[in-house]
Amino acid sequence: MSLSLSAEQPAAPAIADDGVWLECIACGETFAPFEDVRYTCDECDGLLEVRYADLPTFDDFEGQGVWRYAEALPLEEGVTTQEGATPLYEVPRLEDDIGVEALRIKHEGMNPTGSFKDRGMTIGVAVAKELGVGRLACASTGNTSAALAAYGSRGGMETLVLLPAGKVAAGKVAQASLHGARILEVDGNFDACLDIVQELAAKGEAYLLNSLNPFRLEGQKTIGLEILEGFLADYGTVPDRIVLPVGNAGNTAALYKAFRELVQAGELAEDEVPKLTGVQAEGAAPMVEAIENGADEVRRWDDVETRATAIRIGNPVNAPKALPGIRETGGTAIAVSDEEITEAQRDLASEGVGVEPASAASVAGLRKLRAEGIVDDDEHVACLTTGHLLKDPDAAAAAGADPEPVPAETEGVLASLASESSSAR
Secondary structure, three states, X not given: OOOOOOOOOOOOOOOOEOOEEEEEOOXXXXXXXXXXXXXXXXOOOOEEEEEEOOOOOHHHOOOOOHHHHHHHOOXXXXXXXXXXXXXXXXXXXXXXXXXXXXXXXXXXXXXXXXXXXXXXXXXXXXXXXXXXXXXEEEEOOOHHHHHHHHHHHHOOOEEEEEEEOOOOOHHHHHHHHXXXXXXXXXXXXXXXXXXXXXXXXXXXXXXXXXXXXXXHHHHHHXXXXXXXXXXXXXXXXXXXXXXXXXXXXXXXXXXXXXXXXXXXXXXXXXXXXXXXXXXXXXXXXXXHHHHHHOOOOOOOOOOOOOOOHHHOOOXXXXXXXXXXHHHHOOOOEEEEOHHHHHHHHHHHHHOOOOEOHHXXXXXXXXXXXXXXXXXXXXXXXXXXXXXXXXXXXXXXXXXXXXXXOOOOOHHHHHHHHHOHHHHOO
């Protein structure tokens, strides 16, 4: 199956269930969607995508949140906590400072558990129930574990999460713990955790709900649909570019799939598709390396480090789907320093938008691309921010101003307000 924008809408094979099936992006083999647990192709181990015999138009969508887009999803309803319908914030001072025609921030941190992962879990956990599996599992840098624990709990299912020891923000561990997940801290990085979880899934010990699971990405498609509808309502046009942080590259792959399906449905012209632009931290940038070198696949980075913990990933499993998405849309990828990420986090905070470090990578990347002349001044741009500020309170405190001690009297407070230190950031 071609992942190009010009690929034709496929005909449903005999194994399709109500017009839905799974198809390998490498060899084209097709599979029934809900008969067996399957993450990759039986024939070649390639990545799978969900396919549909009938693709909806914008007129077919109704309601609010992820399930507004039920006609574009594999199930009519999911295990839900009212995810989606996140804000598309205006940031006028930042827009002027960066120097683009329009800039909006799609803040996925406003989902129920504080990250975009909820969009995938509402579908992934529902599919798990459809398949009749008992235990859910994921490897995580934090946000996936929080969402899986919440949605698994809501669905009455056992959840297991593997985290890299000492590398996950406290707010995320607390969420997974409170929602009842069994948490195992692995002496290794995220990629080592994912290797183990994949082996557990292959042994039938758990149902894998990392973004290797094709059903999870279906929920994440709805980010792109909301962005397009928001821009059409406010500007009468879709954005020229969507800039997003890249960890496992699931959102890049999901948005590209959403746009391909709109092209196939006749709702979007190929030349209207937004340029998908990925941003990684310099210490964890295998996708950027592949884009810059014109490579067809990423080289796994075994040693990764960045304060943007949510994208501290050296082997993005969705690269085979995401690399074509960046290239086919005319996008690019760029790496930014931790210092640039923190500065972007402060910039967003100055507009009242609170995000965790990885989220701010999108704005840091946009600023760098604009300075290099790769982004033009007349562009309409959406930056995706993926997680809430309180996901990583330690990083937020480090990026902000320190509290000032004052005596318990009005004169002492007035003296502090008059001092230079009170106005220094």
